[in-house]
Amino acid sequence: MIEYRNLRVALLGAGSVGAQVASLLIEHGEELANRAGAGLELVGVAVRDIAAPRTAEIPRELLTTDAESLILGADIVIELMGGLEPARTLILQALNSGADVITGNKALLATHGPELFEAAEQVGAQLYYEAAVAGAIPIIRPLRDSIAGDRIKRILGIVNGTTNFILDRMDTDGDSLEEALATATTLGYAEADPTADIEGFDAAQKTAILASLAFHTTVPLDAVYREGITTVTAEQVDSARKAGYVVKLLAICERLTDAEGVEGVSARVYPALVPRSHPLAAVHGAKNAVFIEAEAAGDLMFYGAGAGGIETASAVLGDLVSAARRHVIGGPGVAESTHANLPILPMSRVITRYQITLSVVDQPGVLAAIATLFSAHGVSVETLSQSVLAQSVKGRPGDTAPSATLVIGTHEASEADLAATVTALETSHVVRSVTSVLRVEGS
């Protein structure tokens, strides 16, 4: 066996991911040392409650409640405790002491990323975060290194397993949102309080991280437009299927030029219609996938487990080997690049395609009236189908004509124009209700 210099590794947090990291690190220590070119000594694991049950066994003598002391003298600190504090303070302490830091804390990075990256750069340390986005899937390093010579046009990501499981269930089994959510909870894919997932907060954090990295531009969390899946109905999913689409909650990072010719980036999360033939449509269950459209490379997709203790631990260990190699080689870390600093475009200036479902008065001249209304707001209609004969819909007072359902697909239009169109539709005398407005992505 080769003798290596030993690196001292401190682990903060022993939840589902942390416990697996500790266990793999102890079990595969020699193999990891061979790959890293350095011994990796787990010097301690900071936890809140030493007696708490863990998903993998950790030797009692490694556990401590004193995270601050543990950090002192560590070469590499792995933060898997989650939450903003004390994680932020501890990471800053670790970086300032010269340690490299590995974190899977998406909330922290999306909120305090620039502060942390700057602290790392100041002291020549490195902050790794492969586990923060899309669990086991290597996406951070490919974006930072492999595609570094290319220019990314757009990222469409399925980065939240809970919502993908729910929407997949609705698509496959015709479940309602409530039924699918109940199944997800029973199977452990949804937490007791599923708000962070189904309202898109989790996906928005990952979107901020991906967009910042992809466009070399700081994209703060509050610049990410966000809609969750709570308004998605079984009818929408069913209509989508019949029209050749599937509804997916997408994290979208896009470099675009708006109607006024301003080049900028957009970061947004919402349920969208994706064509069945798109590779993202085949991402089922709780799996994640990140689809990248690059100028030179064309279309790329990265697919795998987006969560899970041992799966995410794999991403952490990959970062650990990188950090250890860097310690052996020496030299400063690679700073997070924000050289492009493109403007961040608000949602109103995003340009995409839409599918709008209307309940209308079924009488002569209605189609012409609707088409005129779209055209007057600068939105060009691509397809128009009177797809379903509606059952008796409750009309407005005094409204006795029968109803019909119209499904309208638009060409690309700006959100602002589309919003104005929808407002006009809602007050039009030929429209009884705007049943559904969904964006179409990936086509």
Next chain:
Amino acid sequence: MIEYRNLRVALLGAGSVGAQVASLLIEHGEELANRAGAGLELVGVAVRDIAAPRTAEIPRELLTTDAESLILGADIVIELMGGLEPARTLILQALNSGADVITGNKALLATHGPELFEAAEQVGAQLYYEAAVAGAIPIIRPLRDSIAGDRIKRILGIVNGTTNFILDRMDTDGDSLEEALATATTLGYAEADPTADIEGFDAAQKTAILASLAFHTTVPLDAVYREGITTVTAEQVDSARKAGYVVKLLAICERLTDAEGVEGVSARVYPALVPRSHPLAAVHGAKNAVFIEAEAAGDLMFYGAGAGGIETASAVLGDLVSAARRHVIGGPGVAESTHANLPILPMSRVITRYQITLSVVDQPGVLAAIATLFSAHGVSVETLSQSVLAQSVKGRPGDTAPSATLVIGTHEASEADLAATVTALETSHVVRSVTSVLRVEGS
């Protein structure tokens, strides 16, 4: 604009990939410099014929036929000329002069990889080769860095676009192999001499590279078992479809324990049946994808363009940015790891599942005779279906009984046992012919 230290980049070869690299490097020079932290000056492009037409314009004054002089004084050398010589000698010269080298030359790496990696390690230089496998898809860096802390169990790759296009055509349009190949040639997906692709030589080179990297073990090209797609028939593809499979030419790298308990690796290329529900089944046309099964991370897939000048150039530029960052940071390169050095198991010791199609004499007792024959050779039958009533098949002399077609799916068995079974089937008096033997992978 920030002032950077300039790095001298020499390019060898200006074919479809090389010309795009030169063009992108000139066009996006400033952006690449920002990402790399160093200016990237293209000091020259070595070509055989200065007047030859190129797919992208290169300034005349950069072109030279003197590759050896161009290398002198270069910080980074990009080799995209292909072939074994003079590429090998030039790369060795570049490495020995201390330059980092980027290559997309799979034939060279599969044949002389260990020599080149050793030369790089000797002088502390680094050899990058993201473009050598699966074109634009980042797969080398994820394997080397992102999944470095995990243990890979198996890789199933669609790494040859030509054969995937042909097999996809056969599956989708019912084309014969000849028809699909003709279409591939017309559309530019197959070369005038398609041997390297359709006989699996190209895939075998990539398999050797992937297996060496994934298992930290030198896997020489001649240890890769190889079958091409030339024996795949329209009938096989059709039967596969009906049985819920699709035929794909797979590059398989596997860590396995053989029947005698020896742990080793297997590297092999052949057309195999893949279940329709497997993510690889959805890889259409000339696209590539690499599916990885890892111990901790679970299933991962990387998908994208496997060839194309500008697409592959993206991978080269990613390597270039990495090489430049390393020059800025300093320190020795990361040596290619062969610490595991697992034994390479011959094909006879590989264990997998099979689907065998037989034309048999249609008379009482035949099923029992066949089942007994399998069992006597240690191969366990999982499914047996008399799927098609054969039309009159020419029997052996004096053989007047009607024929039936049997499709047999086996449990896992070793190649040696399966081969012995097939030999016994071929001489059995109840078997008229063994129509098809295909391995089943990914289930």
